[in-house]
Amino acid sequence: MDNSDNKVLRLNNFEDFGPSRLKLLKHIENDCLEYLVSVGYSYVDPPILESADLFLKKSLGSTSSSTYTFMDLENRLVSMRPDFTASVIRLIFDNYKEESFISKACYSGPVFRYEPATSDSVQLYQVGAEFLGQKGNKSDLELLSNSIKCLDLVGIKNYKIDLGHVGIVRELILQKGFGNSIAELVLNNLQNFYEKDWEENLIFKAKQLNLINLNNKEKDSLIPEDILSKYKDKLSSDLGMRAQEDIINRFVSKVASQVTIEEIKECINLVKKIMNMSIKEFLNNDNEVNFDSDNCRDFRNLLGNLQNILGEERALTLNLTLTRNLAYYNGIVFDIKSDKDIILGGGGRYDDLPSRLGYDFDQGCLGFAINLTKTTEVIGY
């Protein structure tokens, strides 16, 4: 008898995996891991549950609202891993020092991300790799080649790669004389670049953030004594734990980086030119934007080599709007998509991550992951 009031239902946004899907998933997982181990990656398996701090430090909190975090039975704040990267890096640095150091590690298993706005599954299966100890486009190319090889092994056809580079866009904005605050604002909003009101919204946000000198008036004096005299009453009120000197110093640096409305529009035009550039234009450097730094040259080489590897049947798109999680990536960023634009995986370079997690290491760090949950969906089971 079906007593529906007593039934305990499966949690929303969690999926059951039946035998055929699980068989496919395990098959793909094994093929990828076997390949990665054969090219020198060590298979590791960190715990699903880690101190919440590990993931907070990794993302600077930007993913904390989608991470399952709770107090455990010993009153420790713990999180179910939202991805593998931070755990794998912790595992390597905690266990494998000096001669035994593992510079290439691969992994597989479930990760947990709560995205209330979508119906996406909370529990995702991933297989992926981390690569420590090399900077420059040689390791970028190796990582991309390995992720391509994994996808080829699992039998996905006609996939596409969107490739961007966080560092290059930032570099160009700074080269043209705009400050860090403007660069951050633009980069943070690049993922909405193709939306209709992008330009308007960007200017609106810049105004809200006080990055624009609205009246085009002469900037106020930035001499601390003048500021102290102008804001005497406010600065002599209760400032809490902040020192008057710190407030004035920050005020000076903030006002100094303000731009006029014409200048922000000039920056927007520059960004539009960069974003609308094709791979061919970028490779030939024949656009009026002059890409001539070491980073740009390296990236140009990478694009050329990658085009050769992918051939004509798999599309490569230059997508400099790929700027997800800026607190984290500092070089290449890529998405691997099915022919119907379902994201099957991705990765990039995050050289600062080991030091952010507290390890004294500055020799490069990058990785990729393939979403097995989506991949099995696309292949069909």
Add this chain to the structure above:
Amino acid sequence: MNSKLSEKLRILLPSSGSLAEGSISFMAQKGINIEKESDRKLFGKIKGFPEVEIFFQRSGDIPLSIDRGMGHFGITGLDRYLEHCEGSKNSCVIKDNLKFGDSKLVVAVPDGWIDVTSISDLVEVCYEFKQNNNNLRLATKYPNLVRRKLDEFGITNVVLVTASGGLEAAPMIGYADIIADITVTGNTMKENNLRPLLDGVLFKSQAAFISSNLIPNKLKKSSNAIIDKINL
């Protein structure tokens, strides 16, 4: 849910303040006239609905009462509901803008912090505090809502100090550096040397009609009658 509760459909309304007056007026506008023997009584009934009972509670207690199955419908501030029950499977918001009980949850800083005008400034101030081996402390009555909103801005180094009243004095007393509180005009903040940030409205709220997801089948007829009457 206890057996006593499941005999009648139970509606929880705010017992005092503007939400209380607004709720009674709102129900009356919808043709639901609440009968209460005296102002001190914390329960009442609805003319023409003998199978429905009304209980009056503090608006802040209503979300959890509904979520825990102590009532079937309720009116409370949307901010209160989201603070206590966002994401709960036991209850839901049926309508989140009943056109009364407007309020804003606003972040305010000491007026002397002339370098801080927006939320993004707080990110840098957090680092300044960290460099001095301190944490920026924010006093609020809405720690969950504030935490979620600050997370969206990437501000994670703030220590939330939960307080129940008189938040405007927190920076002067010294138990917090900044506050996030409900305000309508901002005057109280101003009088206490606090300045709302330009983009500091974390949340805008109105009175909301909320429902338990655990209404027993035998009360469905009454609950549907109330929903129809209120025309939500």
